Amino acid sequence: xxxxxxxxxxxxxxxxxxxxxxxxxxxxxxxxxxxxxxxxxxxxxxxxxxxxxxxxxxxxxxxxxxxxxxxxxxxxxxxxxxxxxxxxxxxxxxxxxxxxxxxxxxxxxxxxxxxxxxxxxxxxxxxxxxxxxxxxxxxxxxxxxxxxxxxxxxxxxxxxxxxxxxxxxxxxxxxxxx
Amino acid sequence: xxxxxxxxxxxxxxxxxxxxxxxxxxxxxxxxxxxxxxxxxxxxxxxxxxxxxxxxxxxxxxxxxxxxxxxxxxxxxxxxxxxxxxxxxxxxxxxxxxxxxxxxxxxxxxxxxxxxxxxxxxxxxxxxxxxxxxxxxxxxxxxxxxxxxxxxxxxxxxxxxxxxxxxxxxxxxxxxxx
DNA sequence: AAAGTATCGGAGCACTGCTCCGGTTGTCAA
DNA sequence: TTGACAACCGGAGCAGTGCTCCGATACTTT
Numbered sequence: 001x002x003x004x005x006x007x008x009x010x011x012x013x014x015x016x017x018x019x020x021x022x023x024x025x026x027x028x029x030x031x032x033x034x035x036x037x038x039x040x041x042x043x044x045x046x047x048x049x050x051x052x053x054x055x056x057x058x059x060x061x062x063x064x065x066x067x068x069x070x071x072x073x074x075x076x077x078x079x080x081x082x083x084x085x086x087x088x089x090x091x092x093x094x095x096x097x098x099x100x101x102x103x104x105x106x107x108x109x110x111x112x113x114x115x116x117x118x119x120x121x122x123x124x125x126x127x128x129x130x131x132x133x134x135x136x137x138x139x140x141x142x143x144x145x146x147x148x149x150x151x152x153x154x155x156x157x158x159x160x161x162x163x164x165x166x167x168x169x170x171x172x173x174x175x176x177x178x
Numbered sequence: 179x180x181x182x183x184x185x186x187x188x189x190x191x192x193x194x195x196x197x198x199x200x201x202x203x204x205x206x207x208x209x210x211x212x213x214x215x216x217x218x219x220x221x222x223x224x225x226x227x228x229x230x231x232x233x234x235x236x237x238x239x240x241x242x243x244x245x246x247x248x249x250x251x252x253x254x255x256x257x258x259x260x261x262x263x264x265x266x267x268x269x270x271x272x273x274x275x276x277x278x279x280x281x282x283x284x285x286x287x288x289x290x291x292x293x294x295x296x297x298x299x300x301x302x303x304x305x306x307x308x309x310x311x312x313x314x315x316x317x318x319x320x321x322x323x324x325x326x327x328x329x330x331x332x333x334x335x336x337x338x339x340x341x342x343x344x345x346x347x348x349x350x351x352x353x354x355x356x
Numbered sequence: 357a358a359a360g361t362a363t364c365g366g367a368g369c370a371c372t373g374c375t376c377c378g379g380t381t382g383t384c385a386a
Numbered sequence: 387t388t389g390a391c392a393a394c395c396g397g398a399g400c401a402g403t404g405c406t407c408c409g410a411t412a413c414t415t416t
Contacts, residue, residue, distance in 0.1 A: 006362060006413060032403070043365030048405065110341050141354075148351060151341055155333035155348075163288050163329055170333075173326060176319075176355025184382055184393060210372070221396030226374065 013050050015040050017060050028099035029058065055115035058104055065094050066119045073126035081139035084130045085175055088153045091127070092167050095157035102157035109150055124150060141178050149178070191228050193218050195238050206277035207236065233293035236282055243272050244297045251304035259317035262308045263353055266331045269305070270345050273335035280335035287328055302328060319356050327356070 005013070019040040023031040033054065037047040051057040069091060076083045095102040108116035109124065128146035135142050156170045183191070197218040201209040211232065215225040229235040247269060254261045273280040286294035287302065306324035313320050334348040 008413065009363060012364085033405090034403075037365095044404090045365055045406080045408095046363075049363075052405095054404090106337065106340050144351065147341075148343060148348070151337045151343060151348070152352065155337040155352075158336050159284065159329045159333040162284050163325075165326060165329060170326070170329070173322065173356060174330065174333075174352045178351060178354065186382065187394065190395085211374090212372075215396095222374085223376080223396055224394080227394080230374095232373090
C-alpha cells in the first residue's frame, strides 16, 4: 500500500474541483452539490467523500487565490498607504469571483472552525504587515487593526455584490478616513 | 359585502405576524415558514395566502421600524454631521434585529421589485435630506450620495452580524472620511 | 490471476419553498 | 333565525435541497 490515493480517486477529485468552479461561477457559492456531482458524472456519495463539507470544496478553489494575495502583500513595494489600499482592493475583488463568496471569506476571517480559516490566517498576517508599515509611516491611523480593515474589505465586497456601486468607489469611501 | 377582511382572517394575519417575529428573532430571516405556520396552529396554505412571499411577511414586520427611522430623520436637530452619523447608526442597528436582515435591507435599497422597496424609498429620501444638510454645512464631503452612505450602513450591519466588532466602531471607521 | 480493500454510486431520510383544491365557516340578506 | 355563498382554511403533493449509509464495483499489489 502506498500513501498515494488511487488513480480514479485523484481523477475524480480534480474533476469535481473543476466542475465546482463552473457551477459556483454560474449559481454562486450555494450551487447544488448534487448538480455538481451529476455534471461530473459521479454519484453524490463520491462528492461528499472527497469534500465532506461545502467549505472543503470552496477551500480547494480558494487556496490558490489566498496564496496569491499573501504573496502580493509580501512583495509589495511603494508608498505604504497606497500599497495597503491596493491590496485591500485585490482582496475585495477576489471575494466577488463567486456570488456569495464574501460571506464565506468573512466567516473564514473570524470563525476558527471554518475550513477556510487556516488558509485565511496566513493572508491576514501578510495584510497585517502591510498595515503596520503604513501605520509606522503615519499614513494610516494607528488605532485600526488588521481584522477591522479586512472586515471592511469583505463588507465592501458584499455591498458591491448586490449594488451597482463599484468596489473601488466603496473602498475609497470606507478607507478615506483611516 | 364590506371591504373589511373576515374576522378569522384578520386574527390569523396578526397571529402569523407575531409568531414570525419570534421565529425570525430565533432563527434569522430564513426561518422555516412551515414551522411558523405550525407554531401558529395554522396550515401552510393559510400563511402563503396572507403573505405570498417571505418579503411580504418581513415587510409587515419592518414597516413600523422604517417609519420610525423616517420620522427620526425628519425631526432630527443639532449638528448636521453628528445627526447624520447618529441616524445611520440607528439604521445599521435596526438592520441587525434579525440575523440576515441586512441582506434584505440592502436588496430593498436597490432592487425595485422587492416588496420592501416601497417602504425603503421613503426612508432613503429622509436620509437624503439629512445628508444634504450636512453637505451644505460642509461637514460631509459633497461627492457622496445617499445610496452610497446607506449602502455603507447596510454593509456595516452585515459585517457586525458575523464579527465581534461592534456597529458603532465599524461605522465610525467607515464614515470617518466622508 | 486472484484477493482484498479503497473507492464508488444512489436509494433514502428529513427538511425546504410553494401550489392547488376540496372542505369549512364567518357574514350578510331574507 | 336561517340559509346561501363567498371568503377562508388546511394539508397533501411536487420538486428541490443537504447529507448518510452500505452493497456493488474496480483498482492495485502480491
